Amino acid sequence: MSEDHSQKDFDAWATEYRQYYKKSSRADFEFRFSRMLILASRRWTAYIDEAVQQETGHTRARWQTLFAIAFADEPVATLDLSERMGVQWPTLIRSLNDLETEGLIKRKMNPDDKRSRLVTITPKGRKALMQVKKVLDPLRQNALQQFTKEELATAENLLERLLLTVRQL
CATH class of the missing domain: 1.10.10.10 (Winged helix-like DNA-binding domain superfamily/Winged helix DNA-binding domain)
Structure with missing residues (x-):
């Protein structure tokens, strides 16, 4: 399963995004920032959880x-x-x-x-x-x-x- 998290990947699959957020608007930047914050947090948490639990229990x-x-x-x-x-x-x-x-x-x-x-x-x-x-x-x-x-x-x-x-x- 591929992880389509980069901005380039997002733009490729979120073809209807501009119907909801105007390019370079404040709302566009807020959405993109919060999306990346959530994705980074989820990935980081999964990464460290797995490593720590595997090594230490x-x-x-x-x-x-x-x-x-x-x-x-x-x-x-x-x-x-x-x-x-x-x-x-x-x-x-x-x-x-x-x-x-x-x-x-x-x-x-x-x-x-x-x-x-x-x-x-x-x-x-x-x-x-x-x-x-x-x-x-x-x-x-x-x-x-x-x-x-x-x-x-x-x-x-x-x-x-x-x-x-x-x-x-």
Whole structure:
């Protein structure tokens, strides 16, 4: 199955596109940008998910949770963790339950809020995280080496602004 994702391929098969979007209009650029954003995101996610799971056995939900916990300098409240990761509460709780069962994290009651739990990563969790990092870092470097640091910073800024806008909708 071919992947018709390039602009040239899109123009070849989307023969009726101009009935909906005028060439070089703002709407044309917005559609094309959002289309490529979605396609790149889907492909990138599938690429890293497959590689990481094949090498380490960890799903994206698990390793992203481990990273989010490890990057904090102190125990993280479950609600804060959910917000930082942009995931729904039930999804996060399932991941945390699995990670705790395997000894990769610890949860304890929050002394400031008895309804909340604080989450920390264990040494075993850090070891698992380093296994994931050893797979992810070279994948990321290979995919992004064609871009300058300035281009990466610009793209990050653009995506951050988009994310902030979408959160406010």
